[in-house]
Amino acid sequence: MELDQSRTPLFSAIKMIEAKGITPFDVPGHKRGKGLKELKEHLGEQVFEMDINAMVELDNIFNPSGVIKEAEELAADLYGAEKSFFLVNGTTSGLQTMIMTLCKTGKKIILPRNVHRSITAGLILSGAVPIYLKPEYNNQLGIAMGVTPENVEKTIKENPETEVLLLTNPTYYGVTSNIKKIIEIAHSHGLYVIVDQAHGSHFRFHKDLPLCALEAGADMIAMSLHKTGGSLTQSSLLMVNNKSIDADIVRTYLNLIQTTSPSHILLSSIDVARKQLALEGNKLLEQVLEVSRYAREKINNLESFYAFGPDLLGNAGVFAFDESKLGIYVKELGLTGYEVRDILYYEYNIQIEMADLYNILCIISLGDDYKSIDRLINALEDIKEKHCKAAYDQFFEKELIIPEVIVSPRDAFYSRKKVVNLEDSIGEISGESVMAYPPGIPIIAPGERITEEIIEYINLLKEQNSSMQGPVDPLLNQIRVLGF
Incomplete structure (x- = not known):
């Protein structure tokens, strides 16, 4: 039976509590804004009335049984999933939860090289070993596209012990692979398929948009509702679409990395954005x-x-x-x-x-x-x-660099390290990630061999004042590598 998508259980409960005029002797310490007057004058009273602690009526995100549970059920119903989880640590926490749930230490996971930095962190947390897919590349635009079904199947056959495939749907620039066919291939080889759909929370709601990964048969997906669905920054959704995946175990992993003080402003924005997509999407x-x-x-x-x-x-x-x-x-x-x-x-x-x-x-x-x-x-x-100037020659015609993985990201992350000058790091194994942000795709990740080509590309991005993140040295003149 379809649920009533016009309801907002959590948001309605918050408004009910606001109407009570409760005198607070709990956290947060601003006490409905009285303790932070300058910001209250700027934002207004309402936002502080909503920034409240987890009262009985507001349920508990760690083990929901009331209005949060109802709100998550409405989201799952809207997207056609078995189970939905509200996220207030962004899609980052959803991606890491999916990887930790299905990828154990030492197990291989197949994934495109042009994945977000949060997935590298998920590899570190889980101990999984990445097998990178080479995405197609558009030389004119200088950007990576999607992956092909043929390349996915070839990689699966070359790594028969792999249990998980991770896909991106879409890329930062809006490109999607033939995910339905790819998921069918992966399932035929016994792999779970998890999907980073951070930029595609809106896909389900218009026929001219790409296919939502849930409709294509993905087992788990994470979506940034705040990016394209209208909710507030940091608010996202994690969806489970396979009865063989224990939702309680998923919740256990999520609770390891999700904040113990979730913002009800963010949570209610998910509730309201879901309703808007359902009714007006x-x-x-x-x-x-x-x-x-x-x-x-x-x-x-x-x-x-x-x-x-x-x-x-x-x-x-x-x-x-x-x-x-x-x-x-x-x-x-x-x-x-x-x-x-x-x-x-x-x-x-x-x-x-x-x-x-x-x-x-x-x-x-x-x-x-x-x-x-x-x-x-x-x-x-x-x-x-x-x-406008005279058109310049292409800066960098080479396709996306896929470094050699020497040790797992987790082992590299916890290994002893030394600091060397970037120019002297050729041949070393990186102990940290380096990426331009956005989009946050690692140029080099922990456990990968540093090459002259990689250093040339990093220096090129530095010259262009690209925002570089990851290394301890913010100027990226030095880098941490494995060693004593």
């Missing part, structure tokens, strides 16, 4: 797609810009495309994506999602309209007139 996403298509058409009529999208379909590793991801190729301007990002921010007061050497990425979501898109288009047109 198709209509809202129709508007998102209309605006996205308008943006692509206008930008592609501007000289020196290329807003890529569904025209990539049929290329290797591109089975479907999320049109709400507005990737714009800017190399013909003679500027890098990083330079265009900075110009948009400092000269036009426009914040984009991320940049790389050749592209910028804008996220079009439920809150966008033609007015905001026109601001972006006008700014790009102005940038072309004021900043």
